Amino acid sequence: MPEPILQVDNLVKHYGDVQAVRGVSFTVDEGEVFGLLGPNGAGKTTTVEILEGLRNPDGGFVRVCGFDPQINSRELKHEIGAALQSTALPDKLRVMEALRLFASFYKRRRDPEDLLRRFGLEEKRNTYYSQLSGGQKQRLALAMALLSDPRVLFFDEPTAGLDPQVRREIYDIIEELRREKKTILMTTHYIEEAERLCDRVAIVDHGKVIALGSPRELKQRSGGKTRIEVKLARPAANGALRNLEGVVDAREMDGTYVLQTQRPPQAIVSLVKHLEAEGNELVSLEIATPSLEDVFIEMTGRRLRD
Amino acid sequence: MSNFASLTRMRIQLALRNKMFFFFSVVFPLGMFFLYAGIFAKGNPRVVSFFLGPVISLNVMGSFWGLSAMLVTFREQGILRRFHVTPVTSTDMLASSILANYLLTLPTVFIELLFARVIFHVANLGDLLSLFVLVTVGTVAFASLGLVVASVTNTMQETQVLNQLLWLPLIFLSGATLPIAFLPKVAQRVAVFLPATYLVAGLQNAMYSSFPVWKLLTQILSLFFWTVLTFFVAAQLFRWEPESKIPRNAKLWALATALPFFLLGVWENKNGQILTQAQAAYRSLDQPAKSDHPPKTQQPGSDSPSMRTLPPSKKDAQPQP
Numbered sequence: 001m002p003e004p005i006l007q008v009d010n011l012v013k014h015y016g017d018v019q020a021v022r023g024v025s026f027t028v029d030e031g032e033v034f035g036l037l038g039p040n041g042a043g044k045t046t047t048v049e050i051l052e053g054l055r056n057p058d059g060g061f062v063r064v065c066g067f068d069p070q071i072n073s074r075e076l077k078h079e080i081g082a083a084l085q086s087t088a089l090p091d092k093l094r095v096m097e098a099l100r101l102f103a104s105f106y107k108r109r110r111d112p113e114d115l116l117r118r119f120g121l122e123e124k125r126n127t128y129y130s131q132l133s134g135g136q137k138q139r140l141a142l143a144m145a146l147l148s149d150p151r152v153l154f155f156d157e158p159t160a161g162l163d164p165q166v167r168r169e170i171y172d173i174i175e176e177l178r179r180e181k182k183t184i185l186m187t188t189h190y191i192e193e194a195e196r197l198c199d200r201v202a203i204v205d206h207g208k209v210i211a212l213g214s215p216r217e218l219k220q221r222s223g224g225k226t227r228i229e230v231k232l233a234r235p236a237a238n239g240a241l242r243n244l245e246g247v248v249d250a251r252e253m254d255g256t257y258v259l260q261t262q263r264p265p266q267a268i269v270s271l272v273k274h275l276e277a278e279g280n281e282l283v284s285l286e287i288a289t290p291s292l293e294d295v296f297i298e299m300t301g302r303r304l305r306d
Numbered sequence: 307m308s309n310f311a312s313l314t315r316m317r318i319q320l321a322l323r324n325k326m327f328f329f330f331s332v333v334f335p336l337g338m339f340f341l342y343a344g345i346f347a348k349g350n351p352r353v354v355s356f357f358l359g360p361v362i363s364l365n366v367m368g369s370f371w372g373l374s375a376m377l378v379t380f381r382e383q384g385i386l387r388r389f390h391v392t393p394v395t396s397t398d399m400l401a402s403s404i405l406a407n408y409l410l411t412l413p414t415v416f417i418e419l420l421f422a423r424v425i426f427h428v429a430n431l432g433d434l435l436s437l438f439v440l441v442t443v444g445t446v447a448f449a450s451l452g453l454v455v456a457s458v459t460n461t462m463q464e465t466q467v468l469n470q471l472l473w474l475p476l477i478f479l480s481g482a483t484l485p486i487a488f489l490p491k492v493a494q495r496v497a498v499f500l501p502a503t504y505l506v507a508g509l510q511n512a513m514y515s516s517f518p519v520w521k522l523l524t525q526i527l528s529l530f531f532w533t534v535l536t537f538f539v540a541a542q543l544f545r546w547e548p549e550s551k552i553p554r555n556a557k558l559w560a561l562a563t564a565l566p567f568f569l570l571g572v573w574e575n576k577n578g579q580i581l582t583q584a585q586a587a588y589r590s591l592d593q594p595a596k597s598d599h600p601p602k603t604q605q606p607g608s609d610s611p612s613m614r615t616l617p618p619s620k621k622d623a624q625p626q627p
Binding site: 052053054074077078080082084086087088089090092093097101102104105106148 | 324388395
């Protein structure tokens with residue numbers, strides 16, 4: 001077994017009194033796409049930035065490509081590529097200039113022309129950074145991450161703030177990188193993104209990993225249950241809903257009742273009968289296929305996206 | 307080295323695309339040049355030559371505005387972070403902005419010299435080696451000061467306030483706008499604590515009095531030593547992240563940059579070489595040819611005997627009807 005390319009053990013980081021990361025541990029093998037999934041403020045970005053050598057940890061063990069980011073930050077930076085969150089380039093820098101400039105920093109480098117073509121930015125070659133659209137900026141950021149021909153890629157919220165169509169474009173790019181067996185550590189708060197792109201996912205909440213595995217494993221952990229979300233005209237007692245035939249679990253979240261069931265048709269029939277008997281009414285009903293969201297709800301009692 | 311070179315190139319490209327840069331580094335200095343040479347000196351070559359030092363020093367000192375603003379913008383927008391995940395070091399970042407700034411300052415200085423020669427017929431531009439050395443060390447020095455300003459402020463607003471606070475004494479007390487010999491005695495005593503005073507005095511001596519380098523060692527070496535210290539402090543206080551806090555001892559470090567000229571100022575106040583030289587130069591404007599018509603506001607009154615030892619007071623300098 002070769003050594004994992006990323007090793008994180010009991011990582012701790014606090015900002016003043018705020019504990020941003022509280023004992024995060026995971027490893028990533030070469031060729032794997034690994035996702036950190038969690039709500040905003042869960043400590044994902046802090047974790048990634050420690051691995052990139054941008055921040056110093058307060059405790060724990062970290063190795064990236066065999067380097068300790070705190071000690072060998074310079075060597076490490078030749079081996080990694082990163083698309084950061086909340087970053088920018090100078091407004092009046094042209095696309096091709098940015099690629100050439102950043103390529104010049106690395107010992108090993110990819111041809112900027114190739115990346116320009118691959119990321120569909122050829123027409124934007126001489127465009128100022130400030131004149132690019134959000135999606136183009138993000139494609140440029142991903143292209144720039146590849147300039148160093150890196151052994152590990154870090155994508156921090158690669159689709160945050162992008163509209164759905166552009167988001168799918170970015171998915172295509174990441175899927176292609178995945179087929180090429182690139183090692184990627186990405187963070188996201190989109191369930192769909194983690195399920196679709198990642199080989200393995202660590203679900204992070206309040207600075208801790210609360211579940212770790214492949215998306216399939218994680219979903220099975222919730223027992224293959226289907227989630228039914230209903231809104232009712234009048235409040236109902238949780239206990240009553242939980243005891244309905246076919247319903248495994250029921251809880252109320254922000255006015256919505258979330259029922260877990262293994263037999264959705266039966267659960268719906270018994271729910272409707274119960275409501276009729278109570279003189280209550282259904283306002284809306286949604287059936288969600290099992291997803292990582294269920295894992296998160298089960299572990300925390302909250303939704304992933306608040 | 308290669309990172310440093312490519313960053314320098316980027317800085318120059320960006321500056322040339324920036325309208326603000328064009329205004330502050332080309333339009334403003336040349337405007338000052340014509341104001342002094344054309345209006346204050348009334349085109350009199352000798353007086354123009356007297357004002358060349360101050361005008362060029364304004365140009366040289368202006369460095370710190372642009373540099374501090376740019377570095378703070380880069381940090382606030384998260385541009386520095388992007389460089390931080392590459393092998394670029396903080397020294398690469400800082401040194402490249404200083405070199406780029408220097409290379410961008412030289413052409414304007416050259417144009418000012420050219421105009422002085424061609425338009426205002428200043429036959430003798432003084433000691434060019436001294437001029438070159440002082441422009442070099444001065445530009446780097448004030449650029450480093452800009453980098454310190456960027457490091458001890460968090461937002462653009464703070465940066466601009468601090469820049470203003472520094473800029474006003476630097477231009478009004480140093481002889482860069484009003485000849486130092488023309489200032490009240492108290493102001494002169496304060497002036498010798500300012501690095502700008504040594505730059506202005508040095509440039510004026512080099513151009514108007516044709517002092518060779520070895521006669522300007524005080525100015526050159528003090529500015530050089532200050533540059534090394536200021537750059538070191540800027541590198542110590544450098545921050546990549548917009549939200550990272552100013553280290554607690556930052557203000558002490560920043561104050562340390564005032565130390566060399568504080569000590570030199572104390573010494574100068576006792577031994578007064580800089581001031582005597584400035585007064586001599588100023589007086590000499592009046593001496594040989596009365597036909598020269600120095601500008602009214604600069605006219606040091608009549609031939610009152612007090613002129614030999616004292617700078618003119620405001621009263622003496624009032625324009626005669």
